[in-house]
Amino acid sequence: xxxxxxxxxxxxxxxxxxxxxxxxxxxxxxxxxxxxxxxxxxxxxxxxxxxxxxxxxxxxxxxxxxxxxxxxxxxxxxxxxxxxxxxxxxxxxxxxxxxxxxxxxxxxxxxxxxxxxxxxxxxxxxxxxxxxxxxxxxxxxxxxxxxxxxxxxxxxxxxxxxxxxxxxxxxxxxxxxxxxxxxxxxxxxxxxxxxxxxxxxxxxxxxxxxxxxxxxxxxxxxxxxxxxxxxxxxxxxxxxxxxxxxxxxxxxxxxxxxxxxxxxxxxxxxxxxxxxxxxxxxxxxxxxxxxx
Numbered sequence: 010x011x012x013x014x015x016x017x018x019x020x021x022x023x024x025x026x027x028x029x030x031x032x033x034x035x036x037x038x039x040x041x042x043x044x045x046x047x048x049x050x051x052x053x054x055x056x057x058x059x060x061x062x063x064x065x066x067x068x069x070x071x072x073x074x075x076x077x078x079x080x081x082x083x084x085x086x087x088x089x090x091x092x093x094x095x096x097x098x099x100x101x102x103x104x105x106x107x108x109x110x111x112x113x114x115x116x117x118x119x120x121x122x123x124x125x126x127x128x129x130x131x132x133x134x135x136x137x138x139x140x141x142x143x144x145x146x147x148x149x150x151x152x153x154x155x156x157x158x159x160x161x162x163x164x165x166x167x168x169x170x171x172x173x174x175x176x177x178x179x180x181x182x183x184x185x186x187x188x189x190x191x192x193x194x195x196x197x198x199x200x201x202x203x204x205x206x207x208x209x210x211x212x213x214x215x216x217x218x219x220x221x222x223x224x225x226x227x228x229x230x231x232x233x234x235x236x237x238x239x240x241x242x243x244x245x246x247x248x249x250x251x252x253x254x255x256x257x258x259x260x261x262x263x264x265x266x267x268x269x270x271x272x273x274x275x276x277x278x279x280x281x282x283x284x285x286x287x288x289x290x291x292x293x294x295x296x297x298x299x300x301x
C-alpha cells in the first residue's frame with residue numbers, strides 16, 4: 010500500500026486567509042497559516058509514515074487551483090477519491106459543488122500513475138467525499154457518513170469496492186472522520202472503534218453498537234473536544250486519524266489516556282504528528298492523506 014499526499018500550493022496555503030463553509034464550524038475564517046510551521050508539520054507526518062515502511066507519493070498541487078481566486082482544498086487529498094488499496098481508485102463526486110473540479114483533476118493525476126480508474130456518475134443526488142469513508146479492506150466493511158454523502162453515492166462506492174457490509178453513521182460532523190476512526194491490528198483487521206457518540210444520532214449509535222457486539226470489537230467513546238468540537242469551541246481533531254495495519258497516525262492524544270493504553274494492549278502503535286495549521290481549515294491527518 011502507498012500513501013498519497015498533495016504538495017502545498019506555490020502561492021502558500023490560504024495566504025489571504027482561510028475561507029468558511031457553512032457546515033464546517035472548525036474553519037478559522039480569515040486566519041493565515043504559519044508557513045514554516047505548516048511545512049514542518051507536513052514533513053514530520055511524511056517522515057513518520059515512511060518510518061513505518063510505507064512509500065509516500067506526493068502529487069503536485071494543481072496550478073489551476075492556485076490562481077487569482079485560489080481553491081486550496083486539494084491539500085485535503087482524502088476527499089476526491091477512495092481506493093481499494095490495491096491499484097483501483099474510485100473518483101468521487103464532491104458534496105461541496107465548488108470542490109468537484111478536484112475530482113476531475115485527481116483523476117488525471119492518478120491516471121499518470123497507471124491506476125485503474127472508476128468514476129462516479131455525474132448525476133444529481135450522487136455525492137460522496139473521501140472524508141466520509143473508512144474502508145477496512147481485510148474486513149470488507151465500509152463505514153460511511155451521511156452528511157456530504159448520499160445513499161446513491163455510498164451504494165456506488167460499496168459496489169465498486171465489493172464490500173460485504175456497509176455501516177452508515179449519521180452525525181453532526183460534516184465528515185465521518187471528524188468524529189470516528191477504526192483501529193487495525195498488524196493483519197489489517199479491525200480491533201477497535203473510536204467515536205464521539207455525542208455527535209451521532211440515536212439510530213447510528215444502535216447500528217455501531219450492534220456491529221461492535223456482533224464482531225466482539227471494543228468501542229471507545231471520546232468527548233467532542235477530541236473530535237470536531239462545537240461551534241463555540243473547536244476540538245483538537247485527535248480522532249481524525251490514518252489507520253494502517255498496526256499503527257494509528259493522529260495529531261494529538263485523547264483526553265482519556267486509558268484509550269491509548271488499551272490500543273497499545275491491542276497491538277496498535279500510536280504515532281502523534283501535530284497538524285495545527287491544517288486544522289485552521291478544518292482538517293487533520295486523515296484529511297491530508299489517502300491510501301492507494
